[in-house]
Amino acid sequence: MVGVKLYFAILVSGLSAMSVVVGDYALDPGLGRVYRGFGVVVEGGVIVDAGEGDVLVGRYPRYERLVVKRGVIVPSFVDSHTHLAMVLLRARAGLLGMGEWFSEVVLPRERLLGPAEVGLGSLVGGVELALSGASGFVDMYFHEESVLEAGRRLGLRGVYTYGMVDNGDPAKAESELRETRRLADLVASLGDRRVRTAVAPHTPYTCSPALLSEAATLARERGLDLHIHLAERADEKRLTAERFGVEVRDWASYLSGLGVLGGGVSPVCFHCTHLSQDEFSALGRGGGFAVLNPTSNLRLGNGAPPIRSVLSSGIGFGLGTDGAASNDDLSMLSEAKLLALLAGVGSGLDVWGVLRALTLPAERFFGVKVGLRMGCTADLAVFRMGLGSNPAADPALGLVFSPGGFKCEYLFVGGKPVVEAGSVVGVDVDSLMDDYERAVYSVEGRLAGVGR
Ligand SMILES: [Zn+2]
Structure with a gap:
């Protein structure tokens, strides 16, 4: 890089x-x-x-x-769900809802990002996280080997995952699985205890049932965790049904029917904004883990995470920033404060519970x-x-x-x-900011058709 x-x-x-x-x-x-x-x-x-x-x-x-x-x-602390390189897309969400934000802000820019830019963005994001007291993060993106290089340079712990999307295209599903295997091979070859990976189908509404099922098989074969965005939006059951011709009564049954929950696969589910207490309980019984992203959820109009259902179900949970494009901060303590405020008086979540959500996921993700x-x-x-x-x-x-x-x-x-x-240690932030500024202007310039 x-x-x-x-x-x-x-x-x-x-x-x-x-x-x-x-x-x-x-x-x-x-x-x-x-x-x-x-x-x-x-x-x-x-x-x-x-x-x-x-x-x-x-x-x-x-x-x-x-x-x-x-x-x-x-x-x-651990940022249990992030997209580090999305600092390149920071402060552009305005008042857009999730759908418009994704199609108007995220997709056009992500199409332009090469490995060097993803690496640079990840370095910036990693520095911010370290300064917020985080020694580890769980990332999902593309050009993930550049994220990995940035995380190792900084000396942080990281779970590096390639977010798979097939939208029902079998050829794309195959190439996405190939990319996941390639990343898993790379991580295994490093022999670095700070570096982990997982199999990461992006969401149930962008991944076909066939891809989800194959992802679970791959996770089982390699002994890896499976990571997935789940129920971030209120309309995901409808979207999944429309795109793939399936009926989703509840997410736990859907995932277990595809082998994504149970039989040795215990998924780590990001957001979980629209899960019921029963769904949390079923995920928890299967060893699943929930990661809450309150700032991102509120920022994109998806609502607040159902913290009381999480608590009463007993499922293990962590806290994540979801990256700077939808946050727009990478501060674990800010995320913690919001979680505490949303939980509210009488929820049973005291400051120790909040601090546990910031720290204990390191045991699950990094074995420390x-x-x-x-x-x-x-x-x-x-x-x-x-x-x-x-x-x-x-x-x-x-x-x-x-x-x-x-x-x-x-x-x-x-x-x-x-x-x-x-x-x-060893980072010249001013010089890093100079390159970050150049990269962001370059992306925006290319987006506007300038400098092609
Ligand atoms: Zn995310």
């Missing part, structure tokens, strides 16, 4: 592989606990000791010491151990409380409801610093 190397002149972080990280507070979402004056000792990518910060500093005198004033240590205890993976974010925060108040409430007061100062992925002193 041309150009990426320019931003990585300095790849070496100032921090060593053995560090004692100490903050004023630490939050463990899995346990729902706040610690004061807490520290963790990081070595070999895992937490090898944890407890009172002052004690740890004395116990490990030879280790690098990172004491963050007004710091809050928390397991880092999330937490601040000994033996947990050193995927950590350290936020600094500044203007807009109340350092004497509950930091879990602050992080979720006053996100503007918390700045990600450090981000560790498997113990390696990706964000250091508020900047992404």
Whole structure:
């Protein structure tokens, strides 16, 4: 991918592989606990000791010491559904509904994007996510190998998937499956534990029943997850019926009839804006997982995710940005605040539940151990409380409801610093923005027929 190397002149972080990280507070979402004056000792990518910060500093005198004033240590976040490269299409949705947005904004521009542009956009998106405290993301796009290169350059964890669409064309279905196999082979050949893939039919209304069924077979054969957008729009059952001549009574039955749910396939379903509690329960019983994308859903007029149905069904769930074209932000804390507000008083979703949705999906997607205890993976974010925060108040409430007061100062992925002193290690953001600006003007110019 041309150009990426320019931003990585300095790849070496100032921090060593053995560090004692100490903050004023630490939050463990899995346990729902706040610690004061807490520290963790990081070595070999895992937490090898944890407890009172002052004690740890004395116990490990030879280790690098990172004491963050007004710091809050928390397991880092996962953007459980995104399209990183869509930063190239940011702030263009206006007041368009989903259908018009897709046909007027997305499709004409995506037709013009080459691998270098997708890579550049993904780099920009990855930098934004890292600065929001995310150490991992789940992406779906095309030219996905360019997304993968960007994610690896940044040192983030990623699930990289190729979004398959056949619209009922058997030849297209075959080529889409070929592309998915090619990506799976590439990921397997890398032997990089930060890199994962999944089989990703785009939606039930753009993928024929035959393609969905073959996708499930492929997922089963390769031992991969299956990812799909599901019930994002209110009219998806009708669209699916019209396009493919099938009847969809409920999504769980439709998917299980095609082998997409059950028999070793536990789908990860994005959006789920128009699923009933019964559908969530059936998906959950089959090991399915829901990813909510509240900003994107509201932005495109699809409604709010049915959070209470999600909670009462007991299905596991995460939170995603859905990319900057429909968000238009890539801030995990903003997404968290919206989720908390939509859930509302009396829903049973407290700030710990929100923080769990931000952090625990890393276990499902990346096989890491999330937490601040000994033996947990050193995927950590350290936020600094500044203007807009109340350092004497509950930091879990602050992080979720006053996100503007918390700045990600450090981000560790498997113990390696990706964000250091508020900047992404080795990335010259100004130069990256120059290229981003050129790329966006180039796309818009080509779209207008200029520069052909
Ligand atoms: Zn999406």
